Amino acid sequence: MVTNSALKACIFNIQKFSIHDGPGIRTVVFFKGCPLRCVWCSNPESQNPRPEKMWDSQGKKNSIVGEYKTIDEIVTEVMKDLPFYEESGGGVTLSGGEVLYQAEFATELLKVLKEKEIHTAAETTGFAENKVFSAFIAQVDSLYFDVKHYDDNKHRQGIGVSNQLILTNLAYALSHHSDLTVRIPVIPDYNDSCEDAQQFAKLFNQMGVDKIELLPFHQFGQKKYEELNRSYKMQDQEQLHTEDLEYFKNVMDAHGINCLVR
Secondary structure (H helix, E strand, O other), X not given: OOOOXXXXXXXXXXXXXXXXXXXXXXXXXXXXXXXXXXXXXXXXXXXXXXXXXXXXXXXXXXXXXXXXXXXXXXXXXXXXXHHHHHHHOOEEEEEOOOHHHHHHHHHHHHHHHHHOOOEEEEEEOOOOOXXXXXHHHOOOOEXXXXXXXXXXXXXXXXXXXXXXXXXXXXXXXXXXXXXXXXXXXXXXXOOOOHHHHXXXXXXXXXXXXXXXXEEEOOOOOHHHHHHOOOOOOOOOOOXXXXXXXHHHHHHHHHOOOEEEEO
16 A cells, blocks of 8 residues: 655654553554543643643653654554564554544554554544544444543533534444444543433433443543643542442443443
């Protein structure tokens, strides 16, 4: 396959030997840029679509996060771990930020990987025009789709955008993709109540979602806000743990939805 050698994307990390972002051992390519503004975002360095400075605790420049790369450069890097993919049934996962923010590049990258018979996965919020979204997921073997809230007003409050486009694309994915897992980042005082669990389950039953993962809120990204000189609204919020979401899982199980807590 001949690729557009001039096409570039801003990438902020290529993580090797990941085991939580799809089947087997994987390499995760993190795309910079996201149209959402989740107040709990654990990768704030992923929001800006361009390279930016991060600072150390003394206020001195520590590093530049984000680098423009071509498809060939990324393919060369991820193919170094081909033996691990073959041995474990793994492959390459595209993540972000929001990978669909740079959808043209990401879709072309997936085509090259599939031509090389590499298993592909993607993690997305689904916030993109349906034409863009449908072309992208057609190249993805395993799709992980974030749903932050079932209520449009609450979604706008916590994320900054409506959930209507997201749910429209989720409905499309459910009817056009055979390996789809919905993920809910469970956030204290936002979407973590028993009533929230019931409403999510009701929505998923209506849409035909039968497999979800719960992602408990954590504080792993707090230091990054300091390094970016940004305020972090969740800094005083306690983390959630697997056992804290047992009630949420029980609700999903009661509605016939296969639920895993990550």
